[in-house]
Amino acid sequence: MTTTIYRARRILTMNPARPEATHVAVRDGRILGAGTAEELAGWGAATLDERFADKVLMPGLVEGHSHASEGTFWRYVYLGRFDRMDPEGKVWPGADSIDAVIAGMKRAEATLGGLDTPLTGWGLDPIYYGERRVTRRDFDAVSSARAIGVMHASGHILNVNSRALELAGLLRPGINHPGVPLGADGLPTGELKGPDAMTLVGHHVGFDREVLANDEPGLRRFARLCVRKGVTTATDLANLLPQDAVAMMLRVTGESTFPVRIVSLRRFQAMSPQEVVERAVELRRQSSDRLRLGAVKAFADGSIQGFSARLRWPGYYNGAPNGLWYTPPEVLREVYRHALEHDVLVHTHTNGDEATEMALDCLEAALKAAPSRDHRFTLQHCQLADAAQFRRMARLGMCVNLFPNHHFYWGDQHYATTVGPERAERMNACATALASGVPLAIHSDAPVTPLGPLFTAWCAVNRRTASGRTLGTHERISVADALRTITLGAAYTLKLDGEVGSIECGKRADFAVLNDDPLAIGAENLKDVGIWGTVQGGRVFAAGDA
Amino acid sequence: MSRLPLPVTVIGGYLGAGKTTLVNHLLRQAAGRRLAVLVNDFGALPIDAALIEGRDGEVLSLAGGCVCCSYGSDLVGALLDLPSRVLGIDHVLLETSGVALPGAVAATLSLLAGYRLDAVVVLADAETTATRATDLYMADTIVRQFAAADLVLLNKIDLASAAALDAARRTIAEAAPRARIVEVARSAAPIDVVLGMARAPAAPSVALSTPGHVDAATLYDWLRVEVPPGEDLAGLAERLVDPTLGILRAKGLLADRTGRPHALHIVGARWHLDDAPADARPGDLVAIGLRGRLDAAAVRRSLVKAST
Numbered sequence: 001m002t003t004t005i006y007r008a009r010r011i012l013t014m015n016p017a018r019p020e021a022t023h024v025a026v027r028d029g030r031i032l033g034a035g036t037a038e039e040l041a042g043w044g045a046a047t048l049d050e051r052f053a054d055k056v057l058m059p060g061l062v063e064g065h066s067h068a069s070e071g072t073f074w075r076y077v078y079l080g081r082f083d084r085m086d087p088e089g090k091v092w093p094g095a096d097s098i099d100a101v102i103a104g105m106k107r108a109e110a111t112l113g114g115l116d117t118p119l120t121g122w123g124l125d126p127i128y129y130g131e132r133r134v135t136r137r138d139f140d141a142v143s144s145a146r147a148i149g150v151m152h153a154s155g156h157i158l159n160v161n162s163r164a165l166e167l168a169g170l171l172r173p174g175i176n177h178p179g180v181p182l183g184a185d186g187l188p189t190g191e192l193k194g195p196d197a198m199t200l201v202g203h204h205v206g207f208d209r210e211v212l213a214n215d216e217p218g219l220r221r222f223a224r225l226c227v228r229k230g231v232t233t234a235t236d237l238a239n240l241l242p243q244d245a246v247a248m249m250l251r252v253t254g255e256s257t258f259p260v261r262i263v264s265l266r267r268f269q270a271m272s273p274q275e276v277v278e279r280a281v282e283l284r285r286q287s288s289d290r291l292r293l294g295a296v297k298a299f300a301d302g303s304i305q306g307f308s309a310r311l312r313w314p315g316y317y318n319g320a321p322n323g324l325w326y327t328p329p330e331v332l333r334e335v336y337r338h339a340l341e342h343d344v345l346v347h348t349h350t351n352g353d354e355a356t357e358m359a360l361d362c363l364e365a366a367l368k369a370a371p372s373r374d375h376r377f378t379l380q381h382c383q384l385a386d387a388a389q390f391r392r393m394a395r396l397g398m399c400v401n402l403f404p405n406h407h408f409y410w411g412d413q414h415y416a417t418t419v420g421p422e423r424a425e426r427m428n429a430c431a432t433a434l435a436s437g438v439p440l441a442i443h444s445d446a447p448v449t450p451l452g453p454l455f456t457a458w459c460a461v462n463r464r465t466a467s468g469r470t471l472g473t474h475e476r477i478s479v480a481d482a483l484r485t486i487t488l489g490a491a492y493t494l495k496l497d498g499e500v501g502s503i504e505c506g507k508r509a510d511f512a513v514l515n516d517d518p519l520a521i522g523a524e525n526l527k528d529v530g531i532w533g534t535v536q537g538g539r540v541f542a543a544g545d546a
Numbered sequence: 547m548s549r550l551p552l553p554v555t556v557i558g559g560y561l562g563a564g565k566t567t568l569v570n571h572l573l574r575q576a577a578g579r580r581l582a583v584l585v586n587d588f589g590a591l592p593i594d595a596a597l598i599e600g601r602d603g604e605v606l607s608l609a610g611g612c613v614c615c616s617y618g619s620d621l622v623g624a625l626l627d628l629p630s631r632v633l634g635i636d637h638v639l640l641e642t643s644g645v646a647l648p649g650a651v652a653a654t655l656s657l658l659a660g661y662r663l664d665a666v667v668v669l670a671d672a673e674t675t676a677t678r679a680t681d682l683y684m685a686d687t688i689v690r691q692f693a694a695a696d697l698v699l700l701n702k703i704d705l706a707s708a709a710a711l712d713a714a715r716r717t718i719a720e721a722a723p724r725a726r727i728v729e730v731a732r733s734a735a736p737i738d739v740v741l742g743m744a745r746a747p748a749a750p751s752v753a754l755s756t757p758g759h760v761d762a763a764t765l766y767d768w769l770r771v772e773v774p775p776g777e778d779l780a781g782l783a784e785r786l787v788d789p790t791l792g793i794l795r796a797k798g799l800l801a802d803r804t805g806r807p808h809a810l811h812i813v814g815a816r817w818h819l820d821d822a823p824a825d826a827r828p829g830d831l832v833a834i835g836l837r838g839r840l841d842a843a844a845v846r847r848s849l850v851k852a853s854t
Contacts, residue, residue: 169659177653196654199622209623240618270587270618310683322686325645329683330561358683 003027003046004538005037010517011057014488014502024057026509029538033505051540055532056517058483059502060232060510061453064401064490065347065380065443068236068262071222072215073122073447076206077108079150080123081466084450087224089543098129098138105142105150112146119143120206121150122447124159127413128466135183136162136190149205153409155448156306158198160190160205167204193306214245219252219262226260228543229452230512232536233491233500236264237347237380238297241279246286246293253290259534259541261290261510263494265297265347268327273334280344289537292494295345297380298335299326301355304383304418305410309352311384317420322354329358336366336377345495346377347401353384360392367396376439378493381406383427384419390429390436399493401441402428404459405449407472411465425472430460434481441490442482453490454518457482458527479523509538550820551662552629553811554638554655555741558648558691559669560678564701565641568669568733568740570594572639575737576610579744582635583614584624586643605631621651625658637664637741645687649694662820665813667740668695668725669733672706676713679721692721696814697728697740697794704731726794726814728836736766739834742811743797766794767837771849772829775801779808783817785848792839798831 004026011021013034025032025040032043040046074086079101082094095101101124109119119142126134139148139161147164151157165171165188173186179197183189192198203209226234239245241264253262266283268276276296284294301323302308307316308323315322327335332348339346350356356379363377378399379385383406385393393400407428415424426432433440442456460482465471477485491501500508515530533542557565569583570593585592593606593614600607606614613632617624621640628635638661642651648666655663668691671678678688692698698718703711718727728735738744773782779802786793796812799822807822810831822828833845 170657176656178650179653180657195619196622197657199620200626200657209620270616272587324647325683325687328561328645331644354683 001027003032003043004049005040005046006049006052006057006535007037008052008057009054011503012483012519013504014059014484015504017504021503024503024509024511026535026538029509031503031505031507031509034503052513056514057503058230058512058514058518059487060500060508060534060536061230061486061512062441062490062494062496062501063226063231063234063444063446063451063453064441064493065237065403066234066446066451067238068219068222068264069212069215070225070447070451071220072212072218074221075218076151077104077119077121078123079104079121080153081125081128084123085225085228087221087228089228098126098132098134101134102138102142105139105148109142109146115146118147118149118164118204118206121148123153124150125153125409127410133189133191134159136160136165136188139190147205149201149207151207153448154303154305156193156303158192158202158205158207160192160201162190164201164205165190168201170201213240214242214248216248216252219249223258223260225451227534227541228531229454230514230531230534231260231451231453232510232512232534233261233263233494233496234451235494236262238267239264240269241266241283241293246283249291250286250288254288258290259536259539261292261500261536263292263295263496265295266293268296268298268335273331273338276335277338277342277344280339281342284344292496295347295494296335296339297347297349298332299349300332300359301326301350301352304351305413307418309384310354310358311352311419312354312357316418318417323352325355329362332359333362333366336363337369340366340370340372340375343372345375347380347493348377349380351381351383353386353389356382356385356389360389360396360398363396363398373397376493376495378441380443381445384423385429386426387429387432387436390432390438394437399439399441400433401443401490401493402430402433402460403445404428404430404442404463405444405456407463408459408465409449411471412467412469415465415469415471426475427472428460429472429475430477430485431475434477439489439492440485441493442485443490452527453486454529454531455527457486457518460485461523461526479519479526482526483518509535511535549660551660552635552638553664553742554640554661555664556640556642556648556651556655556666557669558642558646558651558666558694559644560671560684560688560691561644562674563644563669563671564699564733565669566592568667568699568735569639569641570597571733571735572737572740573597573608573610573612576612578610579737579741580611580634580636581639582628582632582637583608583612583639583641584617584621584628585614585641586646587616587618592641622654622658625661629660636744639741645684647687647690647694649690652694662818664742664811664818665696665816666694667697667699668692668722669699669701670714670718672700672702672711672714672729675700676710676717679717689721692718692725695722695725696816698722698725699733699735699740700727700729701733702731703729724815726789728794739766739795742795742813743832743834765837766834767840768832768834769840769842769845770830770832771846773798773800773831773849775805775828776803777801778803779810779819782849783810783812783819786812786833786845787815787817788848789815790841791844791848792835792841793833793845794835796831796833799826799828800831801828
């Protein structure tokens with residue numbers, strides 16, 4: 001029974017009884033206590049570890065909405081607008097023009113072997129490059145002989161070259177599909193929108209469905225990225241969790257050097273409400289310390305920038321028709337009722353405010369049928385909810401996990417096109433959620449936006465958009481609230497707040513080890529806090545070693 | 547000669563409208579046709595147990611060489627995989643989820659070279675259609691589902707009150723002005739109407755008679771007409787889809803101006819010309835309509851007009 005006491009420059013505990021400390025004692029992977037050296041001396045013989053003497057410790061950060069596929073995507077070429085760090089710590093420069101994107105693709109193409117190997121990229125976001133759409137001609141300039149496909153940052157659009165269209169049988173006239181725009185020549189432009197058109201071409205350009213479903217190297221790389229971002233608990237929010245994937249995840253997360261607790265939710269799909277809850281109960285029994293299973297993720301609607309989210313009157317600012325329902329209310333209500341009866345946690349994707357309203361109605365009805373005091377059902381994204389809806393969430397005992405990163409990357413588009421200025425200012429209403437008493441988490445939805453809770457906190461604190469506009473001043477939250485949200489707040493939505501999320505006696509020894517003090521660096525600079533690595537379950541992981 | 551694209555019937559409609567009942571009804575009438583049924587999920591046991599012969603992962607093998615596969619969120623993947631997983635399929639039934647837009651599913655089929663859309667069939671529950679069409683959340687989805695239909699099966703007419711049935715008729719007529727509407731109970735529509743005739747221009751199969759219900763033979767009528775060679779087939783098809791003729795379904799093996807044989811498929815306002823099978827002897831067209839609505843004289847006139 002060894003006890004290690006870490007001395008740090010400052011320890012931010014999130015424990016209101018003693019919000020700050022200088023020392024934290026760890027035994028058997030758990031926290032004995034935080035305080036002064038004298039206070040901890042009573043726990044008996046201990047080794048004093050000074051390696052964090054100039055560091056700031058926080059509770060290990062909790063990412064409440066990410067996908068392990070962030071690790072998978074790094075096998076492809078990153079072509080986004082902004083600099084982004086890969087799991088090995090290399091920062092890939094953002095491309096500030098289509099020409100820069102093409103140049104990046106040419107560099108990557110030159111390293112590929114035979115022409116059977118496709119060139120696969122991700123992170124493209126042409127809205128930053130003006131009105132012009134990217135076409136197959138742009139990519140043909142990289143190669144006309146090799147299939148090329150680049151996924152947009154949103155994950156909702158795929159751009160390909162002529163060769164890829166040809167392989168998929170789409171380089172022909174007469175196509176009539178809203179997801180396949182045509183050029184003046186009557187042939188597809190190379191832009192493919194929505195899952196159907198994307199799937200058809202995706203496997204010709206390297207987006208292999210099987211690889212994405214059960215990717216062991218991807219899971220390992222995701223974990224390395226977590227260490228770099230100070231994350232010790234991360235969700236994998238919408239996995240189908242077939243048994244072979246569960247076996248792989250149990251084995252990999254069980255390795256003594258695996259640095260993250262993964263919370264993987266079973267996506268509700270291709271099952272009845274009763275079956276998905278039965279499966280969740282079965283998965284819950286297979287949970288380990290570092291692989292938590294047994295919760296369900298449901299989808300109510302699509303995305304706002306893809307115009308597939310369900311909006312209440314008056315709908316989209318640009319007049320686009322209302323979006324799509326992914327689950328009808330009768331079914332969602334049944335999922336909720338069965339889940340409440342079996343203490344299964346359900347997180348529900350709602351983007352538009354009509355989808356949020358529908359989920360609230362469904363939970364209200366389900367709670368009458370199956371009363372439950374501590375369900376913590378969580379609305380994920382919930383970007384457009386208004387104040388009345390937050391008040392309803394509070395009364396129904398719901399949590400919310402908002403998406404401030406989205407505000408940074410696409411807030412300008414929401415302002416100009418999707419929902420218009422007024423509603424864009426209320427999107428991702430963190431301050432309203434807190435004021436209404438709704439337990440709050442905030443997220444990256446990695447790989448849609450980069451994993452990094454401190455960046456997400458910066459977004460919630462500043463509400464800056466990519467163009468520099470401050471969108472919704474009144475919904476900014478304080479740094480202290482934001483830090484609590486990316487630790488205890490997210491842990492609460494996963495029913496893990498008794499185990500992680502604060503540095504206090506009895507909890508897991510999960511720390512984010514920081515070079516800078518997030519309370520001292522200034523709200524403007526929160527995203528620039530240097531991260532040394534993590535301690536997870538008492539095990540030390542340096543980002544530099546990852 | 548390359549294989550003809552597989553015909554696909556998209557079966558849409560809101561929860562409880564009778565989609566699954568229709569699928570089972572069609573499977574029981576298959577009579578040698580090998581149907582592949584694609585369902586969104588196996589959740590609510592979509593297929594009658596009596597029809598299931600075995601299960602291999604996501605594929606159920608059914609009586610008469612038919613199969614049923616679930617596609618979850620990956621419809622395109624399931625359609626791409628189908629030809630290699632199951633051989634010898636004649637027709638695909640694609641049952642959409644209750645909130646899916648069948649028109650969008652139909653558009654997706656146009657991207658897949660191995661398939662052709664045969665028809666969009668949307669079921670409506672006569673008891674609830676009018677209420678649903680004003681539902682806070684689902685109204686626009688219901689209306690968009692009907693708007694994409696070639697054929698609406700107004701179902702459960704035996705259960706609905708006269709007022710509800712009347713309101714359902716008005717809702718559908720407004721939402722789907724180009725669709726043909728057939729009123730049924732327990733989704734019991736003849737396979738020759740829903741999927742087309744397998745072996746026209748022979749007489750429609752016995753499936754026009756529906757066991758256990760009012761004899762379908764008294765509800766439907768059919769006729770066969772000779773079509774001389776040399777016809778402008780597209781022009782003929784355009785005339786045959788005129789709603790006043792009362793044709794729900796028609797199939798013809800017809801020779802074009804060069805004498806080349808084609809198969810003409812008509813469902814409601816939609817028509818499609820295929821290459822005819824190599825051994826086809828063109829010259830006949832068989833049409834099915836509702837009894838009392840199929841206007842044989844008008845159908846014949848539309849042919850005569852062709853040759854002038």
